[in-house]
Amino acid sequence: MGAKVVDGRIISLAVQEEVSLGVSKLVERGLEPHLAVVIAGEDPASHIYVRNKEKACKNCGILSTRIDLPSTSSLKDILATVEKLNSDPKIHGILVQSPAPQGVDERIIASSIDPRKDVDGFHPSNLGRLVQGDSSGLLPCTPSGIIRILRESKVQMRGSRAVVLGRSRIVGMPMALLLAQQGVDSTVTIAHSRTEGLQELCREADILVAAVGVPHVVKSDWVKPGSFVVDVGISRVEGGLAGDVSPKASQVAGWITPVPGGVGPMTIAMLMSNTLRAAQEQ
Ligand code: NAP
Numbered sequence: 438m439g440a441k442v443v444d445g446r447i448i449s450l451a452v453q454e455e456v457s458l459g460v461s462k463l464v465e466r467g468l469e470p471h472l473a474v475v476i477a478g479e480d481p482a483s484h485i486y487v488r489n490k491e492k493a494c495k496n497c498g499i500l501s502t503r504i505d506l507p508s509t510s511s512l513k514d515i516l517a518t519v520e521k522l523n524s525d526p527k528i529h530g531i532l533v534q535s536p537a538p539q540g541v542d543e544r545i546i547a548s549s550i551d552p553r554k555d556v557d558g559f560h561p562s563n564l565g566r567l568v569q570g571d572s573s574g575l576l577p578c579t580p581s582g583i584i585r586i587l588r589e590s591k592v593q594m595r596g597s598r599a600v601v602l603g604r605s606r607i608v609g610m611p612m613a614l615l616l617a618q619q620g621v622d623s624t625v626t627i628a629h630s631r632t633e634g635l636q637e638l639c640r641e642a643d644i645l646v647a648a649v650g651v652p653h654v655v656k657s658d659w660v661k662p663g664s665f666v667v668d669v670g671i672s673r674v675e676g677g678l679a680g681d682v683s684p685k686a687s688q689v690a691g692w693i694t695p696v697p698g699g700v701g702p703m704t705i706a707m708l709m710s711n712t713l714r715a716a717q718e719q
Pocket residue numbers: 579602603604605606607608609628629630631648649650651654669670671672700701702704
């Protein structure tokens with residue numbers, strides 16, 4: 438029997454509907470949630486992501502403003518733009534689209550955003566709250582979207598063994614923290630490019646989150662039968678997009694998220710949710 442393919446688009450529409458309701462209530466009180474998206478450069482994939490974010494804003498009734506900067510922008514230029522947005526009371530959420538221009542440290546940009554407007558959830562104080570076991574702040578969108586997928590799928594998380602492949606600041610690390618937090622209660626192993634015995638490790642996982650960026654690196658014999666496999670990876674390959682998980686894994690897993698149409702739409706939905714929350718709290 439094949440895995441159940443979890444449609445992230447459907448869950449994301451449900452999240453966006455919740456957000457729309459919240460937005461309407463704020464608008465009735467005279468407050469229009471407003472997201473500013475800064476994009477520096479011509480990276481075609483980034484432009485697609487930004488357009489999708491603008492579309493989602495429209496869908497939820499959130500105002501969006503896009504600020505285009507040249508690919509030659511320096512850290513100083515980007516920080517000056519962020520500073521203006523930080524001090525604009527009409528802007529509730531700020532996002533600087535990744536990747537930043539070459540040589541610009543994204544961590545410095547993340548730290549420059551007012552934590553109350555940090556809808557990506559990458560500011561050290563928001564990530565720090567998460568480390569302290571407080572998940573009530575603005576959470577990174579991809580990991581929080583994955584938690585929502587797991588909850589909606591009614592998978593048993595308490596007491597489960599989870600393996601997160603990847604230890605990045607934006608996906609792997611916060612994902613591991615969210616899975617291990619009280620109330621989710623998974624026991625988590627974080628793996629990376631230096632981990633030995635990846636196959637055996639992954640085969641123990643009831644929940645396997647692959648956030649690596651190497652097409653089809655997770656083979657079907659890495660997957661525990663009946664487990665929940667979350668494929669975060671998006672790589673451009675000949676003929677379209679590929680996730681980190683081999684398509685054959687769906688013959689073994691119990692649930693699997695597709696690429697595209699799995700985690701990606703949830704990331705955008707959680708961005709909308711964070712923008713609403715940021716507006717509510719300002
Ligand atoms: P990243 O910063 O490049 O991190 C990749 C992680 O994978 C690193 O920790 C790296 O280990 C590990 N890794 C690399 N090769 C490996 C291997 N062969 N075996 C085990 N681990 C390996 O990437 P990221 O930003 O976390 O993104 C990961 C993927 O998710 C990318 O494809 C990205 O496009 C996608 N993504 C999707 C969404 C979405 O909304 N769907 C959002 C964000 C990212 P080291 O630390 O040892 O180098």
